[in-house]
Structure formats: C-alpha cells, structure tokens
Amino acid sequence: VTDQQAIRGPDPWDELAARLGTDLFLDLQPDPSTTARGRGAQLRRRLADALRDAIADGRLPAGTTLPPYRSLAADVGLSRGTVTAVYNELVAEGRLIARQGSGTTVAAGAARSVESPGSHVPSATASVRHDFSLGQPNASLFPRAEWVAATRRALAEAPDAVFGPSPPNGSERLRTELAHYLSRARGVRTTPDRIVLTTSVMSALELLGRTVLGRRIAVEGYGLPFHRDVIARQGVSIEPIPVDHHGAVVEDLVDRDVSAVLLTPSHQFPLGVALEPDRRRQVIEWARRSDALIIEDDYDGELRYDREPVGALQGLAPEQVIYVGSVSKSLSPAVRIGWIVLPPRLVDTVMWAKGIREPDASVVDQLVLADMIATGAYDKHIRRSRQFYRRRRDTLITRLAEQGITVGGIPAGLHAVVGMGHDAESRVLNAGWDRGFSLVGLDSLRHPDAPAVIDRDGNPGGGILVGFGTPAASTFDTDVNALTELITNGSPPGPLE
Numbered sequence: 046v047t048d049q050q051a052i053r054g055p056d057p058w059d060e061l062a063a064r065l066g067t068d069l070f071l072d073l074q075p076d077p078s079t080t081a082r083g084r085g086a087q088l089r090r091r092l093a094d095a096l097r098d099a100i101a102d103g104r105l106p107a108g109t110t111l112p113p114y115r116s117l118a119a120d121v122g123l124s125r126g127t128v129t130a131v132y133n134e135l136v137a138e139g140r141l142i143a144r145q146g147s148g149t150t151v152a153a154g155a156a157r158s159v160e161s162p163g164s165h166v167p168s169a170t171a172s173v174r175h176d177f178s179l180g181q182p183n184a185s186l187f188p189r190a191e192w193v194a195a196t197r198r199a200l201a202e203a204p205d206a207v208f209g210p211s212p213p214n215g216s217e218r219l220r221t222e223l224a225h226y227l228s229r230a231r232g233v234r235t236t237p238d239r240i241v242l243t244t245s246v247m248s249a250l251e252l253l254g255r256t257v258l259g260r261r262i263a264v265e266g267y268g269l270p271f272h273r274d275v276i277a278r279q280g281v282s283i284e285p286i287p288v289d290h291h292g293a294v295v296e297d298l299v300d301r302d303v304s305a306v307l308l309t310p311s312h313q314f315p316l317g318v319a320l321e322p323d324r325r326r327q328v329i330e331w332a333r334r335s336d337a338l339i340i341e342d343d344y345d346g347e348l349r350y351d352r353e354p355v356g357a358l359q360g361l362a363p364e365q366v367i368y369v370g371s372v373s374k375s376l377s378p379a380v381r382i383g384w385i386v387l388p389p390r391l392v393d394t395v396m397w398a399k400g401i402r403e404p405d406a407s408v409v410d411q412l413v414l415a416d417m418i419a420t421g422a423y424d425k426h427i428r429r430s431r432q433f434y435r436r437r438r439d440t441l442i443t444r445l446a447e448q449g450i451t452v453g454g455i456p457a458g459l460h461a462v463v464g465m466g467h468d469a470e471s472r473v474l475n476a477g478w479d480r481g482f483s484l485v486g487l488d489s490l491r492h493p494d495a496p497a498v499i500d501r502d503g504n505p506g507g508g509i510l511v512g513f514g515t516p517a518a519s520t521f522d523t524d525v526n527a528l529t530e531l532i533t534n535g536s537p538p539g540p541l542e
C-alpha cells in the first residue's frame with residue numbers, strides 16, 4: 046500500500062488516532078491543496094509533527110508504547126517506509142525509544158523536548174547493546190587527571206576578582222588562549238575581544254539567530270535538525286541548499302534572498318566531506334558580493350586523520366565569516382564551553398543583546414580550559430584522541446571492506462557514513478533497533494524540503510551513520526562485528542544474529 050493510496054480518504058487518520066489512545070487527538074488531515082507529488086512527504090511530516098506535539102504536551106506520556114510500525118502501517122494504510130521513517134526520526138531525536146522485544150515507547154523526559162538526533166539516545170542507554178550513537182566523544186577518553194591538575198593550577202593562580210561577577214563575553218584569559226589556539230590549530234584570524242564564549246554551538250546559534258542573522262538564512266540540506274530549529278525559533282526563516290559529495294552546493298545561493306548561510310565546511314555534517322576549494326572561494330565571493338554572512342560550524346575541525354588539515358574558512362574571510370565551535374567533540378558535551386568569533390562590526394550588536402551580566406558558562410571552568418590550552422595539556426589530549434579514533438576508524442573500514450562494504454565521510458570526525466538506498470536504510474535501521482543498536486539514518490537529518498543526496502550511481506541515496514567514538518573499549522570489536530553482520534544481512538531482512 047502506498048502513501049498515494051493512503052490519502053484517498055480521512056479514515057486512516059482516525060484509525061491512527063484511535064490506535065494511539067482513545068483520547069488522543071492527532072491533527073493529521075492532509076492539506077487538500079498539496080499536489081499529489083508532495084503528499085507523501087507531507088503525510089510523513091504531519092505524522093512526525095503530530096507525534097512530537099502529543100509527546101511535548103504530555104498526551105503521550107513517557108513509557109507509552111506506540112503500535113509496532115508494521116501494524117500501524119498496515120492499519121492506517123501508509124507505507125511501512127513512511128511510518129518507519131517517522132519512528133526513526135523520533136528515536137533519533139531522543140523522543141522515542143526502540144527497545145528490543147518491548148516495542149517503541151515514549152522516552153522519559155521527552156516532554157521537555159529532547160532534541161539531539163543520534164547524539165543522544167537518552168534513557169535508552171540501558172537497553173542499547175551496540176552503541177554507535179552519533180557525534181559523541183568516547184566518555185572514557187575524558188582527561189580527568191589533566192582536568193584536575195589544571196583546576197588546581199587555575200584556582201591557585203586566579204585573582205579574587207575572578208570570583209566576582211563575570212564579563213558577558215566570558216573569561217578574558219580563555220578568550221586570549223583561544224585566540225592563539227584557534228589561529229595555530231585552525232587558521233582562524235581573531236583577537237580576544239572578537240570572541241564571545243557560549244556553552245555550545247547550539248547556544249551560539251541561538252544568540253546569533255536573535256541578533257545578526259537577519260530574517261532568512263540558508264542551511265545545508267543535511268544537518269542537525271535542532272540547530273535549524275534553534276535558529277528558526279528566533280524568527281529566522283530557513284531555506285535548505287542541496288549537498289553533494291563535494292559539500293554544500295553553494296552556487297545555489299546565488300539567486301536566493303538570504304542574509305547568511307550556515308555551513309560545516311571542514312567536514313560536512315553528516316556526509317563527512319570537506320567543501321571543495323572552488324566552492325570555498327565561491328561562497329566567500331557570494332558573501333562579499335551580497336554582503337551576507339557565512340556561519341562556519343567547525344564542530345570537529347581538530348579530529349582529522351589522513352589529509353593535511355582543512356583550515357577554517359574564517360581564515361580566508363574574517364570579515365564575512367562568523368566562526369563557531371565548542372569542546373563538545375574534543376573534550377565532552379558535559380563541559381559546556383563553546384565560542385563565537387565575530388567580524389569586528391558585529392561585536393557590539395551581539396554584546397548588546399547579551400546584556401552586561403550574562404556570561405553563559407562557568408568562568409571557573411573557562412579558566413581550567415584556558416590552563417589546559419596554555420600548558421599544552423589540551424593539545425596532548427587532542428593528539429591522543431586522534432590516535433584513538435583513527436585506530437577505531439581503521440578497524441571499522443577494514444571489517445566492513447572485508448564484506449565488500451565501503452564507508453564514506455571518514456577523513457575526519459567521529460562518524461562514518463555507510464551509503465545505501467532508502468529502503469535498505471530503513472531495513473537496516475529497523476533490524477538494528479530490534480537488536481539493540483543505537484544508529485541513525487541519513488534521512489533523519491535531511492531538511493524536509495531538501496533533495497536527497499545523489500549517490501555515485503546518480504540515484505537518490507540514503508545511508509546509516511555510524512558513530513564509532515561511542516562504543517566502550519571492551520566491546521568495540523564485538524560491536525563492529527555485529528554491525529558488519531547487520532549491514533551485510535540487513536538486506537533482504539532475515540535473522541541477523
């Protein structure tokens with residue numbers, strides 16, 4: 046049964062609402078003005094939005110079991126792929142938990158809007174057997190001893206004034222260290238007074254969205270939905286531009302009425318490619334010509350493995366690029382330190398909006414990080430992490446290659462992309478979730494209006510994203526073997542273990 050058949054009458058929607066609980070109202074009626082072509086995507090979006098709303102406002106409380114996707118698809122006459130994709134999306138966002146043997150349930154805390162696809166599968170960790178969550182550093186790598194030593198030093202040296210009210214742009218000491226570090230490690234051109242410290246890239250985007258981004262911006266067609274959302278929540282409209290195997294298709298910006306573009310040029314998230322040199326030049330020219338801004342999310346710039354490091358775009362156009370980053374990948378998302386490097390002309394506007402007593406993160410922690418950078422402990426940690434992840438990445442590539450499976454997106458970062466068709470993506474993910482894998486599909490990171498990425502054979506492609514940083518050292522080999530088997534046997538469906 047296809048989505049096209051499903052939209053012929055309203056009945057499927059009533060039935061769906063009934064299956065999700067007698068007093069649950071889900072507004073799923075398709076918009077009659079939508080063309081037949083757009084309906085499949087619209088139905089999917091409506092179902093996802095309706096479920097999100099119902100979870101957010103508590104009509105689907107934590108622990109509620111949703112109908113199995115197969116039977117829901119059959120009952121309401123939607124294609125299985127559509128229902129599966131919606132469930133996948135909400136699992137990836139941490140709103141639902143797919144648990145082996147007990148179906149898909151609403152996650153604890155989901156009513157407070159858990160937003161990170163893949164990077165967290167909160168509350169589900171107890172049931173996850175093979176944790177390939179996207180984008181997290183390995184928790185065991187956190188440099189505890191170095192952090193303690195740096196804390197001792199930083200507190201011993203800090204003048205009393207540090208423990209008074211803090212400057213809204215954050216510790217001057219850390220801004221100074223970061224200016225040197227970002228210049229040395231990433232080619233960023235800045236001075237400490239152009240840096241504003243935040244808690245994360247996410248909070249940086251929130252602040253930029255409500256200050257300098259203008260009313261409409263472009264984003265990469267694939268990216269983190271919660272980054273798009275946080276900008277949209279500031280009243281900024283979002284337009285996706287396509288992404289291909291050379292990064293964002295920046296020539297698509299030319300005829301658009303947008304005041305900025307959000308890019309991940311060093312390592313497109315999630316496809317994993319670096320923006321090719323011609324496109325780097327093109328986007329800078331576009332920004333100069335149209336007086337537009339480029340927001341460069343350099344989320345994992347230090348974790349490069351093979352090639353010469355790809356420097357930050359900001360270094361080529363410091364007047365046009367707002368550079369954002371954080372320690373969420375390099376140290377831990379628990380540290381809560383991020384940064385914005387602003388063109389000089391925007392500093393006052395951002396600082397004005399921030400207020401005079403609004404530092405975001407703990408200045409004490411900022412001093413600790415400053416000490417780690419100044420003493421070389423941070424660099425040492427990065428070098429160690431790089432080696433650790435490179436070994437893991439190589440193991441993953443080798444194991445999958447033995448089965449004829451190639452992996453993309455791997456010159457940098459903490460995840461790999463295993464490309465496959467859309468149907469295979471759904472099959473592998475569903476089989477994986479049934480077996481306790483924490484995995485995310487490429488499609489869950491696509492902007493609903495963005496075209497699917499075209500694979501090397503010219504077909505719209507999907508894929509699964511493998512966060513190889515997360516598995517524990519003691520289970521990594523087993524996890525990779527299980528993953529290889531899952532992907533090899535995932536199409537067609539069958540017993541996988």
Ligand SMILES: Cc1ncc(COP(=O)(O)O)c(C=O)c1O
Pocket residue numbers: 164179180181244245246247248269309314342344370371372373374378383
């Ligand atoms: C594309 C991208 N940007 C930024 C980040 C870091 O985000 P934050 O600093 O908000 O934790 C991540 C981490 O998962 C990411 O994947």
